[in-house]
Amino acid sequence: MRYPEVRQQNRKMLLLLITGLVLTLTLMSLPLCSFDVGVYTKKSGNTFVGDEKYQAARKEVEAIAEEYRGQGLDVEIHEDVLERVNSKGKTTSLVTFTVSQTFSRNVFSFIGCGFVSSAAAAILLGLMILAAVLTVLGLSGTEDVLHRYLDGRTRTLRSLAVTALVMAVCLVPVFILSNNVVFSRRLSLYSAELITEGREIFFSKLDRFFFDGGMGENIGDALQGLKLTASPLLWLMAATLFISLVAAVSLLRGEIRSGLLRGGLYVFVAVVCVITLYPYYVMTITAFRSNAETLDMYYLHMVPTKWIWSNLTDIIRRGVPRYLMNSLFVAGGATALAMLCGIPAAYAMARMNFRGKKAFLGFVIMSQMFSPVVLLIGISQLMNTLQLNNTLWGLMLINAAFNQAFAIWLLRGTFVSISSEMEQAAMIDGCGTVGALTRVLIPMAAPGIVTALIFVFINAWNEYTIATVLISTAQNRPITVGITQFSSFNMIEWQYMFAASLLATIPVVILFMSIEKHLTAGLTSGGVKG
């Protein structure tokens, strides 16, 4: 089936796509990035504009500017006048002369210069060409086919074009921001010699970019006052590329709305994920920085300048393995205890009828309402009486008790969802109730039991408050309390704190991921039925 109106529509969209690309290319070739390079600065003494001192300084600067012009640079002289009142009450001026050159560059000129932004510009250009080629290929021979009837190959080509354009749109901010990083942050760090690694290479790249390699040794001084002014028009590139993207989506789907909604969805999910992962990124990179770097704003790098792996061995020396073992002991013991008490209780709740069942359920739910924190004083008193203060056993018992509710809740939900016929058969075959539970029900309910198990374990592992109150000696600290030892009143060793945090976090996050699906189902169904 051939549809002439589809052909017309597709041609319009192709035209739109090409218009978008051409507009983008036009923007790319405009000199939208201007650099003010101060090659020489001189401050006059206290003068009045026009007096002798001023003239002398001016002459000196002009001579220098002439020298630069002799080297083939197109420099101008700027004056900055700062007026102030001296001790005698006279107004004098401090004149700052700058010999500077303004460079204008378009996006194309970045390509091949070896900066991050150059790579971004090159890929951007490549993606645009790719998108154009893919679109043309994807249209040839099928431009009058209704979208529903497109064959697989055409679909792939057109959707690849969409993908290329999406990536191109994303690269625009990457280009602009990385430009900023290169020409202000990195340059100022190198100029101030806060970092030295790769300085030579960086400056020779800049020399090539601005002066065709003509500055040689002096490049560092020449670029001291470099100022990048990127025109906001650069952001228009994202908009023009977006026009092309809309056209490409419409070529693929036949309508734009669903495609854009989808795009919005991805953007939303991406933003949520980035915000969620941000603290973990910070934790990870900080764990491998040197102490100086964690405390200094001028190490303005998104990753450590040098990865300090010895942080890990340092924290091992400072007792972190001991804390991890303590946590493992407390959490493991609490989990075992909570299960040993919880499984029979949940079994009784799920399978038996008795007086006070509702009351017990209410009792359990109520006990869940109170995190131990509000009862801290009572608990520490109780632990004193039982002589369990500052022991891991005490911590274990408390954790087990306060996780009872959740354990019973989750387990009861699992048991109820499993039919009791198998157990009855087992019991008729001569198994006791205990046998029916251990040999039949527990294997069948294994996923639910594992979920409850892991959940209790993680809760106990992450517990902090009770441990701070109950544990007073260093050797009994669980890891959550242990990491706070790296922060004292006058000094915080962030790198150790986060290295230890990393060790404490990774295993539980992995465990949690494995049960997430079962857990949510258990939580809500248990809650609703509860």
Next chain:
Amino acid sequence: MSNGLNRTKWEPYVWLLPSLILIAVFVVFPILIVFKLSFSEISKAGVIGGFVGFDNYVEAVHLPAFKTVMLNTLWWVLSVVILSTVLGFIIAMVLNQKFRGRKIARSILVFPWATSLVIQASVWNYIIKYEYGSLNNVLLNLGVIQQAINWRSSYQIEFVWECWVGIFVTVPFVTFCVLSGLQSIDGSLYEAATMDGAGFWKKLRHITLPMVRPSLTVSTVLNIIYVFNSFPIVYTMTKGAPAHKTDTMITYLYMLSFYERKKGPATALSVIGFLILCVCAGIYMMTVMRKEEEQ
């Protein structure tokens, strides 16, 4: 549910006994201790004296920081619970769509839920440091800001940051609760509604919301309890400074009893907190029970 076999009358209670003992000793007993202490005279050294009636309560209410702390607690619970419920609901709606990478997104969202609160609070504490914090670092590097911003210039702003961390760690729980509710909705309901010409908002109001209400109720009530009881965030980020202006009730009573040696008023505050929780729990139980009767 009965399986028809004969059991002795006391058998179920044997099954319950271990659990009952555990809860009674380590949950109920401390409650009783706190109640008893709150009516007793306690010296600075912690020696427990005789019955003093409501003296401790009077002292607690007249503490200079009492009003601030109560208001803070209210703000803390309300802002964190409401905002994270709304955010979590929206995120759950999005994650309920089918798209590539959904599994990855779900796994990523698990992170804050599984991480210890004290660790998360420490990380955020570092992120918003003025002199060397990561937020300034990243924003400067991206060229979004030109100069470092003092993210914690006043205690009010610090308190807002604490609320933000609270929201950050609470959202995943809401999301997963709502998601499990959403996944139980029969797709044919939406199809029928679409056939009847219902738009997005109508479907949201008449199908989605009623169907996920049970999950939402559970997550909201549990969140009220968790957030009310939350200790590590405030304690790690500000320790209530300056002068208890950023304290919530829980951190305040901790400070009172373990730093300022005012165990008497601290126990009184504990009881007040306990009663507030009881009211929440009661409301929760009533809604759940009524729901069951309706069904």
